[in-house]
Amino acid sequence: ELGYHLYELDIAAAAAAPIDPGFGPRNFNISPDDRTLFLRQDDWTICIFSLDTRSCDRSFAVGSI
Secondary structure: OOOOOEEEEEOOOOEEEEEOOOOOOOOEEEOOOOOEEEEEOOOOEEEEEEOOOOEEEEEEEOOOO
């Protein structure tokens, strides 16, 4: 569990800044280019979160299994 908080880490500057997607993500994945996060909002919905715009530019929902 993430504790429902996201942070952007800058290792070189030894700094951390909060990222607020507007909800508490249950888990996440990072795109290979490090510019997009895939944030699970609930059991069915994934937010496609742009680190450039700091928003969920898109989302998709999956059906029940």
